[in-house]
Amino acid sequence: MRFSINTLGCRSNLCESDEISSELERSGFQKVDYRDGKLHFCIINTCTITSEADRKVRQLLRRIKKTNQNAKMVVTGCFVRQNRSFLEDNEVDLIIDNEKKDDIYSMASEIAKIMGDGPAAVRARQKPGSIYNNSFGPRIRYHSRPMVKIQDGCEQHCSYCIIPITRGKYRSVDSGSVINKVRGLEKAGFDEIVLTGINIGKYGLDLEERHGLPGLVEKLVDKTNIKRIRISSIEVNEVDDRLLSVLSDNRERFARHLHIPLQSGSDSILKSMRRPYSGQFFMEKISKAREVFPDIAITTDVMVGFPGETDEDFNKSLGFVEEAGFARLHVFKFSSRPGTAAGKMNNKIGSFIKNERSRLIRELGMELRNKYMEHNIGRNLDVVVEKIDGEDGLVSGISGNYIKVYFRNVIDYSKLRGKIIKLKAEKKFRDGLFAAAPG
Numbered sequence: 001m002r003f004s005i006n007t008l009g010c011r012s013n014l015c016e017s018d019e020i021s022s023e024l025e026r027s028g029f030q031k032v033d034y035r036d037g038k039l040h041f042c043i044i045n046t047c048t049i050t051s052e053a054d055r056k057v058r059q060l061l062r063r064i065k066k067t068n069q070n071a072k073m074v075v076t077g078c079f080v081r082q083n084r085s086f087l088e089d090n091e092v093d094l095i096i097d098n099e100k101k102d103d104i105y106s107m108a109s110e111i112a113k114i115m116g117d118g119p120a121a122v123r124a125r126q127k128p129g130s131i132y133n134n135s136f137g138p139r140i141r142y143h144s145r146p147m148v149k150i151q152d153g154c155e156q157h158c159s160y161c162i163i164p165i166t167r168g169k170y171r172s173v174d175s176g177s178v179i180n181k182v183r184g185l186e187k188a189g190f191d192e193i194v195l196t197g198i199n200i201g202k203y204g205l206d207l208e209e210r211h212g213l214p215g216l217v218e219k220l221v222d223k224t225n226i227k228r229i230r231i232s233s234i235e236v237n238e239v240d241d242r243l244l245s246v247l248s249d250n251r252e253r254f255a256r257h258l259h260i261p262l263q264s265g266s267d268s269i270l271k272s273m274r275r276p277y278s279g280q281f282f283m284e285k286i287s288k289a290r291e292v293f294p295d296i297a298i299t300t301d302v303m304v305g306f307p308g309e310t311d312e313d314f315n316k317s318l319g320f321v322e323e324a325g326f327a328r329l330h331v332f333k334f335s336s337r338p339g340t341a342a343g344k345m346n347n348k349i350g351s352f353i354k355n356e357r358s359r360l361i362r363e364l365g366m367e368l369r370n371k372y373m374e375h376n377i378g379r380n381l382d383v384v385v386e387k388i389d390g391e392d393g394l395v396s397g398i399s400g401n402y403i404k405v406y407f408r409n410v411i412d413y414s415k416l417r418g419k420i421i422k423l424k425a426e427k428k429f430r431d432g433l434f435a436a437a438p439g
C-alpha cells in the first residue's frame, strides 16, 4: 500500500513525520511522492503558526485530493484543533489530534482500520507506546543530520503565539530513551544529531530526573560517542551558566551554533509580546556565549509589525540586529492568531508597513550573513555532508557554525553522507561558501 507524508511547519513536525514514515515503512507500507498520483492514503502533518501557514494547509489538502482522488486523507498537527469543521467539510477520512500523533502505533492502527486492516495493524498490536520509545530513529535516507525530539509543548504564552494552545503542556522524553535513540543513530553512521523540541530549554521540567537540558547534554556526551550535537533553537533565558559551562567543557562535541529567537529590539514591544527578557539581557547573554565559543554562529528570529510597533520600535530592532551581528536572520511578519492575546489587540499594523519593515530588516540580515560568510573564508570548517546535485556533481553540507559549504565530489558520495569532514573554505558561492575537495 502506497502512502505519502507531507509536512508543513517546524522541525518538530519534520521530526515527527520522519518517525511516522519510518514506522509505516517498517510495517510494510511504501512511501511515495503524492505527485505520482498513485496514493492509497496520505498524511498531512500541519502547522498553524500564521494565517499563511493555514492557507498552505488548505491549498495542499486540495492539491493532493485533486491528484489522488481515491486516496484516504489523514490530517494531524497544529492546524487540527481550531479547524476541525473545515477538515470535516472537506471529507478528511481521519483527523488525529496533535497530542495523539506521538502514539505512532495507535495512529498506524487507526490508518489500518480506514484502509481495511493491513500490516500496520499487526505491528500496532505488538508495540504499544510512543514514538519516543523507538530507539532506532528515522531511516537513513531521510536526513543526513537526523533530528532527535526531546521535548514538546510550551507554557510560556507569548502574546502572539498559538503554540501553547495547539501543543499543550511541557512534555519531555526521558534521558534513557534519548540516549538509546542517539546510540542507534550513531550506529547507523550519523556524525551529527540535532536536538529538537518546541521549547527545549524547558526540558525535564515534567520529569523526575530534574537535571534539565544541561544534564541531558552532559549525559549524551558521556554515554554516546556521537561526534556532534546541535541544539536547534533555545530561548535566551535558558542559555544559563550551567549550559554554557557544559558546552565549554565539551566544545569539540557541540556545533558552534545557537539559534536564539529575539523577536524585537524594543523593550516595550518585548513586554507587550510577553517575552521574559530585555534587549540588554539578550545582548549580555550572546556576549557570554561568544566568550565561550568566539566563532559561534548566533542566528535569530525577528518579528515585524507586532500590534503597536512604531517606527521607533522598528528602528530599535534594526539597530539591535546590526549591533548583535547575527549570522542569520529569520524574519516573520506578525500574523493574528485566534485565541491569543495579541489577536485581540486593536492597534494592528497595516500590511504595507509590515511588508516594508520586513524588506528592510531582511536586507540587513543578508548584509550580516554575507559578512559572516566572508569572515569564514580561508578557515577550516567541519562540514556534515548532506546532498549531491545529480547534474553537476556538486556536494553540499552544513558546517558546525551553520554555513552551507559546497565542494566537488571526488570520493564516493554515499560513503560521505552524514559524515563530518574538514574542508577549507575558499570563496563565496551561491548561498554559502565553496571549498577545496577533501583530500
Ligand code: SF4
Pocket: 154, 155, 156, 157, 158, 161, 162, 163, 164, 198, 199, 235
Ligand atoms: S516560547 Fe513563546 S514563541 Fe516560543 S513556542 Fe512558547 S509561546 Fe510560542
